[in-house]
Amino acid sequence: MNDPSPIRKPSRIQQRNRKLILDAALEVFSNHGYRGATLDLIAARAGLSKPNILYYFEGKEDIHVTLLNQLMDSWLAPLREIDPMGDPMEEVLAYVHRKLEMSRDLPRESRLFANEVLQGAPRMAPHLETVLKPLVDDTADLIEGWIAAGKLAAVDPRHLLFSIWATTQHYADFDAQVRVLMDEADVQEGARAHLDMMFRRLLVP
Structure with a gap:
């Protein structure tokens, strides 16, 4: 019996075109939302x-889901990097800093995520339930352990995470407003100092 034919890897042109499509789609989805985005705009x-777009993807939803799958991997990485053996205060603040850096470096991804959740997460719901929730549960247990050991002030771990997400992602999701209202040349530097002070004061036992 002959062995099945090996799966052929995409050519460089195919890889390049997929990347072109996904990058274009990220721009379109982040600016227009899922409903306002069209294959014509992406093309x-x-x-x-x-037709070239449809050679690589089944349609708009397929592209959107692919982007969301990629986003979740990078979006959750900083949460997975919190070290249970590290200094609790510094680990939480390092997470705040990393999320703020992501708002600077990945603003389109942040808006893509926000738009999906605002619509009720119709395409991301399985990830929220099977990937995000267990990770948040584990992180909440870790923070509760630090609180019980007297290393952090008594706060609700989940509301703490919500506050971190809200304050850091604001700089991506409302970038146009931030740039109008702030005169600082480096908004990130001021934001980092402010959030560091705010969360440090909140969490000091």
Whole structure:
């Protein structure tokens, strides 16, 4: 019996085109939301024809889900990097700093995530339930352990995480407003100092 044919790896052109499509789609989805995005807009942004888009993806939803899957991996990485053996205060603040850096470096991804959740997470719900929730549960247990040991002030761990997400992702999701209202050349530097002080004061036992 012959062995099944090996799976062929995508060519460089195929890899390049997929990357072009996903990058264009990220721009379109983050600016127009899922409902406002169209394959025509994505094709125009990518510089490819609509049939070429459909050669690589089944349709708009397939592209959107692919982007969300990639996003979740990078979005959850800082939460997974919290070290249970590290200094509790510094570990939480390092997480705040990393999330703030992501708002600077990945603003389109932040808006993509926000738009999906605002719509009720119709395409991301399985990830929220099976990937995000267990990770948040584990992180909440870790923080509760630090609180019980007297290393952090008594706060609700989940509300703490919500506050971190809200304050850091604001700088990506409301970037246009921030740039109008702030005169600082480096908004990130001021934001980092402010959030560091705020959360440190909140969490000192």
